Amino acid sequence: EYGALHVAEILEDNKSLHRLDISNNLVGVKGAQALGEGLRNHPNIKTLLVAQMGLGDLGAAYIVQALQENLSIKKLDISRNNIRSTGTAVLCAAIKLRENLEYLDMSYNPIGKYGGERLLEIVMQGIVGKMQLEGCSFMEVGYSMGTRGIINRRDPEGTYELDLSHPLDHQMLFDLVELSKVHGEKSWAYSSINGKEFKIGVMDWPAEIPFKGKAVVRFVSARSIDRTMRPMSEQQFENMWTRTRAAELKDDWKLGLLKLLSCSVFVTAAQVQTMLRTFSWGPERSEACMSLFGRLVDPHNQHLAINTLSADGRVSVCKQLGALRFYHPTNPTGYYNLNLSRTVDFSIAQQLLDLYASEVNDGLVGGLDSCWRNIMLDGKLLEEVDPCTFHLKPAGQLRLDYVSYRVYTGARMGPTIKSFSDLRLECLMQCMCMEPPVDEFELVDFQRKHFKDNFYQIWESNWSNRGQAGGVRQKSSTGDNGSRARQRSSTGGDKNKKAVDTDDKNLKASVKASAKASAKSSAPTAPADTSPTRAPSPARGARKSVHLTEEAETTAMESLSPPEGVEAAAVAPLDRKIKPGNEERVLHGLRVLSLSYHVLCKHLSRLAKLFTQEKDIVELVVIFYSHILDRNHFADLMRGLSVPVQSGIGLRIGYQNFWDPLRPDYHFHLRLFILDEYEVAKRLKNICVKDKEVSSYKNLKINGRTIPAVTEDESVWGILTGHVMDGVVPTNVLDFDFVISKSSMHETAARVIQKFYRLKFK
Numbered sequence: 001e002y003g004a005l006h007v008a009e010i011l012e013d014n015k016s017l018h019r020l021d022i023s024n025n026l027v028g029v030k031g032a033q034a035l036g037e038g039l040r041n042h043p044n045i046k047t048l049l050v051a052q053m054g055l056g057d058l059g060a061a062y063i064v065q066a067l068q069e070n071l072s073i074k075k076l077d078i079s080r081n082n083i084r085s086t087g088t089a090v091l092c093a094a095i096k097l098r099e100n101l102e103y104l105d106m107s108y109n110p111i112g113k114y115g116g117e118r119l120l121e122i123v124m125q126g127i128v129g130k131m132q133l134e135g136c137s138f139m140e141v142g143y144s145m146g147t148r149g150i151i152n153r154r155d156p157e158g159t160y161e162l163d164l165s166h167p168l169d170h171q172m173l174f175d176l177v178e179l180s181k182v183h184g185e186k187s188w189a190y191s192s193i194n195g196k197e198f199k200i201g202v203m204d205w206p207a208e209i210p211f212k213g214k215a216v217v218r219f220v221s222a223r224s225i226d227r228t229m230r231p232m233s234e235q236q237f238e239n240m241w242t243r244t245r246a247a248e249l250k251d252d253w254k255l256g257l258l259k260l261l262s263c264s265v266f267v268t269a270a271q272v273q274t275m276l277r278t279f280s281w282g283p284e285r286s287e288a289c290m291s292l293f294g295r296l297v298d299p300h301n302q303h304l305a306i307n308t309l310s311a312d313g314r315v316s317v318c319k320q321l322g323a324l325r326f327y328h329p330t331n332p333t334g335y336y337n338l339n340l341s342r343t344v345d346f347s348i349a350q351q352l353l354d355l356y357a358s359e360v361n362d363g364l365v366g367g368l369d370s371c372w373r374n375i376m377l378d379g380k381l382l383e384e385v386d387p388c389t390f391h392l393k394p395a396g397q398l399r400l401d402y403v404s405y406r407v408y409t410g411a412r413m414g415p416t417i418k419s420f421s422d423l424r425l426e427c428l429m430q431c432m433c434m435e436p437p438v439d440e441f442e443l444v445d446f447q448r449k450h451f452k453d454n455f456y457q458i459w460e461s462n463w464s465n466r467g468q469a470g471g472v473r474q475k476s477s478t479g480d481n482g483s484r485a486r487q488r489s490s491t492g493g494d495k496n497k498k499a500v501d502t503d504d505k506n507l508k509a510s511v512k513a514s515a516k517a518s519a520k521s522s523a524p525t526a527p528a529d530t531s532p533t534r535a536p537s538p539a540r541g542a543r544k545s546v547h548l549t550e551e552a553e554t555t556a557m558e559s560l561s562p563p564e565g566v567e568a569a570a571v572a573p574l575d576r577k578i579k580p581g582n583e584e585r586v587l588h589g590l591r592v593l594s595l596s597y598h599v600l601c602k603h604l605s606r607l608a609k610l611f612t613q614e615k616d617i618v619e620l621v622v623i624f625y626s627h628i629l630d631r632n633h634f635a636d637l638m639r640g641l642s643v644p645v646q647s648g649i650g651l652r653i654g655y656q657n658f659w660d661p662l663r664p665d666y667h668f669h670l671r672l673f674i675l676d677e678y679e680v681a682k683r684l685k686n687i688c689v690k691d692k693e694v695s696s697y698k699n700l701k702i703n704g705r706t707i708p709a710v711t712e713d714e715s716v717w718g719i720l721t722g723h724v725m726d727g728v729v730p731t732n733v734l735d736f737d738f739v740i741s742k743s744s745m746h747e748t749a750a751r752v753i754q755k756f757y758r759l760k761f762k
Contacts, residue, residue, distance in 0.1 A: 004031025011038030011045075021049040023077070032059035039066035039073075048073050051105070052080040057087035061167030065211075067094040067101075074100070079107035079132070086150060088115030090171045092122050099127050108135035114150060116260045123244060124236035124265075131244050134253065138260040151175045156183075162215040164193075173209055176217055183221055190218040229329060229354060231266040231297045241275065251284040258288045262295050262343055269301035276308045286313040290320060294347020299328050300595055324348060326591045329355060331404070333626045334591075334619075335652065338398045346394050352402055357387035364405040368656050368676040373401040383675070401652045404626040419598045419629060425606065428593075432578055432586050432610055576610060583616045591623050598627045601637040608641065617641065618648035625653055635660040643667045647735070655680045661687065662751065665740050672721060672730040681720065684738055688712050693741035701735040 004027040011017070027035065032055055039045065050063060060083045067073060078091070088111040095101055111119060116138040123131060151172055156179050162169040180187050180200055188200045194213045232240065241247065246254055258275060261267065272292050279285035289305050296302060302325065306314055318325060327334075327348060332355055338345040356371040365371060375382040376399040392398075420428070578586055590607075604624060608617045621637075628634065635658070638646055647669035655668065656676035664684060670677040688696035689712065700707045702720070710716050721730040 003027070005034045008034040008038035011035075011042050015043055017042070018044055019047040019049075020045055021047075023049050023051040023053065026054045027059070028054075029056075029059050029062070033062040036062040036066045039063065040069050042070060043072055045070070045073055047075045049077045050081070051077045055081040055083065055087075057084050057090075058167065060087040061090040061171070064091045064094045065167050065170070068097050071098055071100065075103040076101065077105040079105045079109065081109060083109040083111060083115075085112040085115035085118075086168050086171070088112075089118050089150070089175075090167055092118040093171055093174045095122050095127055101127065102129040103132075104128050104130075105132040106136060107132050110137045113138060113260065113263060117264045120240065120260065120264060124232060124240050126235070126239045126243075128243065133244050133246075133257075134249055136253075136256075138256045151179075153179065156219050157221050159216070159218045162217070164210055164213045164215055169215075170209065170211065173215055173217070176219055177209070179219070187220055188217060189220045190216070192216050229266050229297055229351065231268045232271065237267075237271050237274075246275075247278040251279050251281050254279065255284050255288050255291075259291045259343060262291045262347055266295050266297050267292060269296055269298050269304040272296065272305040273308055276305055282310050282313050285309060286317055289313075289317055291343045293317075293321060293325070294344045294351065297329070299325070300592070320344075323588070326588050328591075328595050331591070331594050331623075331626055332402050333404045333653075334622055335401050336399065340392065340394055340396050340398055345398075346392065349392055349398055352400075353387050353390065353392060355402075355404070356385075359405055360387055368679055369405065370654070370676070371403055371405065373403060373654055374651065375400045401622075403653050403657060405657075406626060419600070420603050424597075425603055429576070429606065429610060432589075432607075433576060577612060578610050580612070583611060583613060587616060587619055587623065590620065594623050594627050598629050599624045600630050601628060601633040604628070605637055605640055608645075614642060614644045614648065617645045618652060621645075621649050622652050631658065632660075634658045635663050635666065638666045643737075663740070663745075664738050667737050668734065670734045672732050672734065678730070681734060682717070685717050685720065687740070688716065688738075689714060691741050691744055693743060694739055696739050698737040698739055699735070702732050704733075704735075 003025065004022075007022060011020075032053075035050075039048070053059070055063065055078070060078060060081055064076075064078070067076070083091075083106070088106075088109070091106075095104070106119070116136070119133075122128060153175075156176070160172060160176065162173050164170050164173065176188075177200070185200050191198060191200060193210065193215050246257060254275070272289065276285050276289055279288060286309055289309060292305075293299070293302065306317060309317060321344065324344065329351060332352060336348065336352065338349045340346045340349060352372070356365070359365045359371055370384065371387075372385050375385060376397075378396045604621060608620060611617050611620065638649065638658075641649070646667040650669055654676055655670070656679065659680060661683060664687065668680070668684070670681045672678045672681060684696075695709065696712060697710065697716075700710065702722075707719070710719055720732065720734060722732050724730045
C-alpha cells in the first residue's frame with residue numbers, strides 16, 4: 001500500500017508519463033484508491049498495466065472509475081485480479097462513458113453471469129476495439145440480487161440508499177440512471193442527494209453523477225419488460241465473436257461463452273453454425289448446440305447447426321431435445337414438460353414466458369384469458385401466472401399447456417403463409433398414410449422446402465420402387481396426362497389458367513379412382529405403352545424452390561394415380577388410416593407444416609379421421625389451433641369428435657377460448673376450481689335456466705359419479721358446486737353433454753344470418 005501511495009504522488013507530479021506498468025504488486029484497497037485518485041487527472045497516460053495485483057471488486061472499482069475522467073488511457077490490462085460481477089459492472093459503466101478504449105485485457109477473472117452479461121453489452125456495441133477474455137469464467141454466480149452493486153434489471157422497483165463515495169454504490173446510481181431512459185423520468189418517484197430533493201432531468205446524467213454524498217432514490221417501474229425476441233445483428237455478432245478472438249480459444253472457454261449467450265441474447269441458426277464450426281471436439285460442440293437451441297429465433301433452420309455435428313452428435317442432440325426440436329415461437333401452442341435445470345428447457349420456458357408477456361402487452365390476452373394453462377411446478381398446481389412479474393428459477397419441473405392468441409389472417413398472413421387447398425390436403429392425406437413414414441432426421445431438413453415437394457418425392461419413390469420390383473417399365477402414354485402437360489407448356493394467360501382449373505377437377509377424380517383401384521389387388525391393367533416417355537415434371541424442376549407453382553403442384557398431383565403400365569397392386573393401398581407406430585412422426589411433420597400453413601375446421605375434421613388414437617387427434621387440433629382461419633366454425637368441429645377428444649381439447653386449450661354461447665351443444669369437462677372453467681359453467685347454467693323446452697344437462701357426472709335428472713332452475717347451481725358458501729372455491733369436476741332446444745337453434749340461425757347480411761351490406 002505504501003508503494004502505491006508513492007506511485008500516486010509521482011502521478012501528481014509527473015504529467016509526461018505515457019505508460020504505467022505496476023503489475024504483480026499487491027497494493028490493497030487503500031493503495032488502489034490512491035492510484036485511482038492519481039490517475040483521474042493525469043493527461044498523458046495511454047497504457048495502464050495493473051495485472052495480477054489482487055485488486056478484487058472494490059480495488060478494481062477505484063482504479064477503473066478513473067477512466068470516466070481520464071480519456072487518455074487507450075489500453076488497459078486488468079487481468080488476474082479476482083474481479084467478479086460487481087467490479088465488472090463498474091468497469092463496463094466507465095467504458096460506456098468514454099467509448100474510446102482500444103484494448104482491454106480481462107483474462108482469468110471470475111466475472112460470473114451478471115458481469116459477463118454487462119461485458120457482452122459493450123462488446124456487441126463495439127465500444128472496445130479488442131478484448132481479451134481468455135480464462136474468464138462466466139457461469140459462476142457468486143452474488144445474489146440485493147448484493148451491493150447489483151440491481152435486478154428485470155424488477156428494479158425499490159428504495160435505494162447509496163453512499164456515492166463507495167464505487168459500488170456509485171455504480172448502482174449509474175444503473176438507475178440508465179434504467180430511467182427505458183422507464184422514463186417518472187420512474188424516479190423520489191430522489192435526493194444529501195437530503196436535498198432534485199429531479200433527474202435537471203442534470204447531465206450520468207456524466208455528472210457526483211463521487212461524494214448520500215443519495216436516496218425510490219424507483220418505480222413505469223414500463224413492462226421488453227421481451228421482444230430480437231437476435232444479434234450481424235454487426236453485433238461480428239463484434240462479439242471477432243473482437244474477443246473467441247474462435248482461437250479453447251473449446252471449454254467457448255462453451256462457457258455460448259452458455260452465457262443462452263442466458264442473455266437470441267441468435268440465428270446461421271450464427272450458431274459459425275460458432276460451432278470453430279470447435280475442435282465433438283462432445284463440446286454437441287453440448288454447445290444444445291445450450292443455444294432454446295435461443296434460436298429461427299428453429300426451422302436448425303439443420304444449419306445440427307449438420308455441423310457428427311453422426312453420433314446428431315443422434316445425441318435429437319434424442320436429448322426430443323419433441324422440443326419442433327418448437328417454434330410462431331406456433332408455440334402445445335404441451336410442455338420442461339426440466340428447468342437443463343439449459344435448453346429453461347431457455348424454452350423463458351421464451352414461453354416472454355411470448356405470454358408480449359401477447360399481454362399487445363392486448364391479445366385479457367379478462368379470463370391465459371396463455372399458460374394447467375401449470376404444474378414441481379407437482380404443485382399454479383392457478384395463475386403474471387408474465388410481467390413472474391420469475392423462473394433454473395430448477396424444478398415445469399409442466400404447462402400454452403395457448404397462443406395470435407392468429408394471422410388475411411393481409412397479416414404474409415407472403416409465406418398459405419391456406420391448404422383441397423389438392424394440397426389430398427396430397428398430404430395420401431402421404432400421411434404411406435409406408436414407410438418420414439424419417440425424423442428428414443423432418444429437421446423438412447422445413448427448408450415446401451411440404452408438397454418433399455412428400456411428392458417420398459410418394460414417387462414408393463410406387464417407383466415397387467413398380468421396378470415387379471419388372472414393369474414405367475412409361476406414360478401421350479394421352480390424358482401427356483396432352484395436359486403439352487397443353488400447359490404451349491398455352492399462356494387465361495388459357496393456361498382454364499387448363500389448370502380443368503385439371504384440378506380431373507385430378508380430384510383421378511385421386512378417387514386411384515383409391516378404388518388400389519383396393520383391387522388382382523385387377524389386371526393394360527400393358528405398358530411404348531410411346532416416348534413424357535417430359536420431366538415441372539415439379540421436379542421446382543424442387544429447389546421454397547414454394548411450388550400452381551402448375552407444378554397440379555403435375556405433382558398427377559403422380560398420385562399410378563402411371564399407366566404399373567399394376568394397381570404395386571402401389572401402396574390407400575386405407576385412409578395412419579399406420580400404427582407412425583403417429584408421432586406424422587404429428588411432428590404436421591407441426592412443421594403449421595409454421596407455413598393455415599387450415600380450416602373442415603380440414604382438421606378430415607385429418608382427424610386418419611388417426612386411430614384419441615390423444616393424437618387432440619394433439620392434431622392443438623397443433624393447428626392458432627392457425628385456424630374460421631374459428632367461428634370450431635364448435636362444428638367439436639361436435640364431430642368423440643367425447644374423450646372433446647374433453648381433451650377443452651382441457652388443453654380451455655373452453656373459454658373457443659366455446660360459442662349461441663351453439664354450446666357438445667360435451668363439457670369443467671373443473672370448477674379453474675376460474676375460466678368456473679365462468680363457463682356459470683354461463684351454461686344461465687342458458688339452461690332460460691331454455692325451458694329441453695333438459696340441457698345430459699349424462700351429468702360430478703366428480704365421476706353419475707347424477708340423475710336434476711331440476712333445471714336456479715337451484716341447479718348449488719348441486720353443481722356442491723352447495724359451497726359464497727367466497728369459497730368449489731372443487732367439483734363436471735362432465736356432461738349440453739343440449740339446446742330447436743327453437744334456440746332457430747334463433748341462433750336467425751342471428752347468424754342477420755349478422756352475415758349486416759356485414760355484407762355495411
